[in-house]
Amino acid sequence: MPPGRPTIRSRQVAGELRRLRKQAGLTTGEVGQRLGLSQAKVSRVETGTSGLRLGDVQAMLGLYRVPEPRQAEILDQVRRAAEPGWLQVHGRGLPEQWQTLIDWESKAVALRAYHGDLVPGLLQTADYARAAIRDTASEPPPEAELDVKVAARLARQGILSREHPPTLHALIGEAALRIPVGGPAIASAQLRHLAEAIRKPHVLVRVVPLAAGAHPGLEGPFVLMDFDTDRSLAYTDHRSRTLFLDDEAAVRTHRLAWDRITAVALPAEASAEVITSLAAVAAP
Known part of the structure; x- marks a missing residue:
């Protein structure tokens, strides 16, 4: 999903990524370093102020060792993030x-x-x-x-x-x-x-x-x-x-x-x- 005003799906995914990162015991800086992203980029994704890109989210979920069924659910929300309801x-x-x-x-x-x-x-x-x-x-x-x-x-x-x-x-x-x-x-x-x-x-x-x-x-x-x-x-x-x-x-x-x-x-x-x-x- 490109940058713009976040929808409820993108806002929910952003909050879930933040929760999963904390559960994994990582800082935004550590995530950025391991995935080749800036700390600011990771923070923007987690606050919903940056557009959700499928590749970035998939990489984060892999880093956080999220089970595949849950990964599939979250990635589906990313694909449908532009839908308003x-x-x-x-x-x-x-x-x-x-x-x-x-x-x-x-x-x-x-x-x-x-x-x-x-x-x-x-x-x-x-x-x-x-x-x-x-x-x-x-x-x-x-x-x-x-x-x-x-x-x-x-x-x-x-x-x-x-x-x-x-x-x-x-x-x-x-x-x-x-x-x-x-x-x-x-x-x-x-x-x-x-x-x-x-x-x-x-x-x-x-x-x-x-x-x-x-x-x-x-x-x-x-x-x-x-x-x-x-x-x-x-x-x-x-x-x-x-x-x-x-x-x-x-x-x-x-x-x-x-x-x-x-x-x-x-x-x-x-x-x-x-x-x-x-x-x-x-x-x-």
Whole structure:
């Protein structure tokens, strides 16, 4: 792929190359020396500011001793790097797209998440996350797989405890606050957790009341991610597919949807009152 504005595939490959280099215990200078590249070139590849060239990436993967099946997956992404969107189909164990989501969230400076029927993952308790993952699956996963997925979901929440966390603006459907996911005790603990979370200065939660009627959020949950220098991403997660979008038209469509949902959401103070009152009623 020639130099230019990076796509989501090229950005993901760049991050993976950086991770693999560190895993191999090499510096960018050492990689450049062994492959006949400048240190600056290696750094540009890893930050996505330089175009991905198949030969360079293949040489790096060989140097890092990446298994051939994984090499083939990464090289396929390089070949398709000019395509603006990225659709992934869920597999067993910890899905690759979950790690992708963690990577993007860790780089974001602002996150806007809408969910109508569940509390967003960044604001879930461990018990609620376990129940949500298990009970919404067509086929409940084995306990070992469930443990991995819950741990991954909780790991995502670490970004909210950083010294300089991203801002999180969540729009949550009223139904999500009333559905007893995991049973009354777990649902009650989740409401109390949410009531504590909204006290953080970088977390804003607004409730979309049932009385709001039809709005774009009824088409499904989504997340918008904004970055310091890279263009924004839109992320949607459905039963068998995860879609990362970075083309301007798709991101604009999700922004317009966000604006329309925001217009019918309760103000922040009224939302906080709804959450705290429901938490008090649900308390054992």
